[in-house]
Amino acid sequence: MTVALETLAGLLILVAAFFLLVGAIGLVRFPDVYMRLHAPTKASTLGVGGMLSASMLLAAAQGRASLAELLITLFVFVTAPVSASLMAQAALHLRLPSRAPLPRADGPEG
Numbered sequence: 001m002t003v004a005l006e007t008l009a010g011l012l013i014l015v016a017a018f019f020l021l022v023g024a025i026g027l028v029r030f031p032d033v034y035m036r037l038h039a040p041t042k043a044s045t046l047g048v049g050g051m052l053s054a055s056m057l058l059a060a061a062q063g064r065a066s067l068a069e070l071l072i073t074l075f076v077f078v079t080a081p082v083s084a085s086l087m088a089q090a091a092l093h094l095r096l097p098s099r100a101p102l103p104r105a106d107g108p109e110g
Contacts (some may be wrong), residue, residue: 016050041084
């Protein structure tokens with residue numbers, strides 16, 4: 001394996017770890033369920049995708065097929081938006097309150 005491939009894989013892992021950290025912080029810090037849906041579905045999906053991309057890159061460099069990583073990546077990218085949509089629909093059905101600020105009647109300027 002060359003140093004360039006290992007460096008690229010390391011960078012992918014660092015970027016993925018950053019996105020996973022942002023997703024975890026957002027899940028803990030956002031005030032209600034509607035806002036919390038964005039953190040794991042957006043940032044964490046990119047984080048898992050970056051980790052699996054690094055794994056596919058290293059597997060290809062070693063000369064083995066990375067079909068499992070590709071299938072996992074596709075599964076995560078397809079199911080994350082669907083699960084977020086279903087959770088949002090369930091929250092709306094249960095009439096969970098939102099802490100988002102309501103728009104003003106006289107417009108954004110006041």
